[in-house]
Amino acid sequence: MKRPSGLEEAQSPASDIRVFASSCSMHGLVHVFGPGGPMARRGLWTTAVLLALATLLYQVAGRVRYYGEFHHETALEERESRRLTFPAVTLCNINPLRRSRLTPNDLHWAGPALLGLEPTEHAAYLRALGQPPAPPGFMPSPTFDVARLYARAGHALEDMLLACRYRGWLCGPENFTTVFTRMGQCYTFNSGAEGAELLTTPKGGMGNGLEVLLDVQQDEYLPVWRDTEETPFEVGIRVQVHSQEEPPLIDQLGFGAAPGYQTFVSCQKQQLSFLPPPWGDCSSVSLDPDFEPEPSGPLDPPRPSLGPSPPYSLIGCRLACESRYVARKCGCRMMHMPGGAPVCSPPQYKDCAHPALDAMLQKDACTCPNPCASTRYAKELSMVRMPSRAAARYLARKHNRSEAYIAENVLMLDIFFEALNYETVEQKKAYEMSELLGDIGGQMGLFIGASLLTVLEILDYLCEVFRDRVLGYFWNQKRSQRHSSANLASHPSLCRHQDALFLSTHLLPRHPALDGASASSRPHPDILDVASPHVFPPSPQIKF
Numbered sequence: 001m002k003r004p005s006g007l008e009e010a011q012s013p014a015s016d017i018r019v020f021a022s023s024c025s026m027h028g029l030v031h032v033f034g035p036g037g038p039m040a041r042r043g044l045w046t047t048a049v050l051l052a053l054a055t056l057l058y059q060v061a062g063r064v065r066y067y068g069e070f071h072h073e074t075a076l077e078e079r080e081s082r083r084l085t086f087p088a089v090t091l092c093n094i095n096p097l098r099r100s101r102l103t104p105n106d107l108h109w110a111g112p113a114l115l116g117l118e119p120t121e122h123a124a125y126l127r128a129l130g131q132p133p134a135p136p137g138f139m140p141s142p143t144f145d146v147a148r149l150y151a152r153a154g155h156a157l158e159d160m161l162l163a164c165r166y167r168g169w170l171c172g173p174e175n176f177t178t179v180f181t182r183m184g185q186c187y188t189f190n191s192g193a194e195g196a197e198l199l200t201t202p203k204g205g206m207g208n209g210l211e212v213l214l215d216v217q218q219d220e221y222l223p224v225w226r227d228t229e230e231t232p233f234e235v236g237i238r239v240q241v242h243s244q245e246e247p248p249l250i251d252q253l254g255f256g257a258a259p260g261y262q263t264f265v266s267c268q269k270q271q272l273s274f275l276p277p278p279w280g281d282c283s284s285v286s287l288d289p290d291f292e293p294e295p296s297g298p299l300d301p302p303r304p305s306l307g308p309s310p311p312y313s314l315i316g317c318r319l320a321c322e323s324r325y326v327a328r329k330c331g332c333r334m335m336h337m338p339g340g341a342p343v344c345s346p347p348q349y350k351d352c353a354h355p356a357l358d359a360m361l362q363k364d365a366c367t368c369p370n371p372c373a374s375t376r377y378a379k380e381l382s383m384v385r386m387p388s389r390a391a392a393r394y395l396a397r398k399h400n401r402s403e404a405y406i407a408e409n410v411l412m413l414d415i416f417f418e419a420l421n422y423e424t425v426e427q428k429k430a431y432e433m434s435e436l437l438g439d440i441g442g443q444m445g446l447f448i449g450a451s452l453l454t455v456l457e458i459l460d461y462l463c464e465v466f467r468d469r470v471l472g473y474f475w476n477q478k479r480s481q482r483h484s485s486a487n488l489a490s491h492p493s494l495c496r497h498q499d500a501l502f503l504s505t506h507l508l509p510r511h512p513a514l515d516g517a518s519a520s521s522r523p524h525p526d527i528l529d530v531a532s533p534h535v536f537p538p539s540p541q542i543k544f
Helices: 006-011 017-023 029-033 039-068 104-115 119-128 146-153 314-330 346-363 389-399 403-409 433-447 452-489 492-501
Strands: 072-079 088-093 161-166 176-181 184-189 210-215 237-242 255-257 261-273 373-385 410-417 422-429
Touching: 017 029, 017 452, 029 039, 039 433, 088 176, 088 210, 104 119, 104 146, 104 346, 146 176, 146 184, 237 261, 237 373, 237 410, 314 346, 389 403, 403 410
Parallel strands: 261 410, 261 422
Antiparallel strands: 072 422, 088 184, 088 237, 161 210, 176 184, 210 410, 237 255, 261 373
């Protein structure tokens, strides 16, 4: 095929499509726009280039559409560590209140709401507790605090904890933190509260975790007066193993440990990572548990937080949502709920808080997304009977109890890591931006032999076309207007007309009538009577 010579290319403007086609790195253009060659061959090349472009656009559109759907995939991986942070362990006695600590004033205020007692049944219930009835003239207190009731009458850890060891080191009640749940007053080991250093373990297996010997104090259990939703029929301890970032939800997620058994809990750490929108639905923003009676308008600035918000967790979000709902319905919160609202009184518990919370749970009104990062612990439980006959005699002498009491009330809990390896469950983007660009580049190279620099060449050519065709058109218009004005100003007929207007007076023609006049009446030849209307003959018209 004959290509244009260097002189022809130099004479052609840069916006010429033939010049661009001869130098562009995109395949096929030179066969379509280049000079020479039969028309059939050029038509075949045109068809091939158009089909390649159509296929490229179809493939690129599919890749872009797939990227816009924001797919994700889940990867499961097992990793090893030399040291793991020990989880938080929350313990609750299934019995919420000790019978020996209840008073007539407690029954007056909390009996109908918490125990299902009628006022006429208080005397009989006190007799069942082994206490004398209320004295004559008994006057209840003007106010009552439910949280103080559970703190005073709940099972004390100092009485329940018979022995405690962590990795062979002695521990005690000072290593536990008091926390209120829906089951009452509970205790958390290794909570990390108030900046306490978290405990770690360098080994897995028994003897490298927490071992506690507990007394459930079954003789302090309340008598079952009538069957209610809050009436416990079992005996033992409720346990929840959780991370320090989330509060305990032990009434729903805890497992039981029964007296007369040693319960082994083998744990395995799992780290979960989820993606935020639009790839997933996770969140890392904590929900404020305090209810705003008058929500701020869309233009009002958000209310500043009074303190650092806790890390977002699924359980924390649910508790905050429940606290906001109960505060909006009842003007108070239950004692296990976070927030700054006052704790509900026993009548508010019975008439408003419990019904509102049950209705909310049935409607599933709280929609909490998964946290973007969380830690949970898979557990395997096994149990053996304890104590043996020989151990029962030893424990009875050590704790000044009978062997029957030891068999019915004492349990042992052993919590440890199975191994120091842990699992990671991570959501990942199924299609990254780099993969999209790589696919587009691969399709461009496959179908049209182009690259990113080819795109720059096309953009540079479009700039040349805009400069030569669009801007050049306006430049030519302005140049032609200036040229026309210059020609009009320098026309020769216009110059002669200006000279005739300024002729000397002695060159003007004389009227014939002046020739026959007498010399006396003839004016001086150098004096012109400009007042006479017949001085000048009619001027001839000037034609251009």
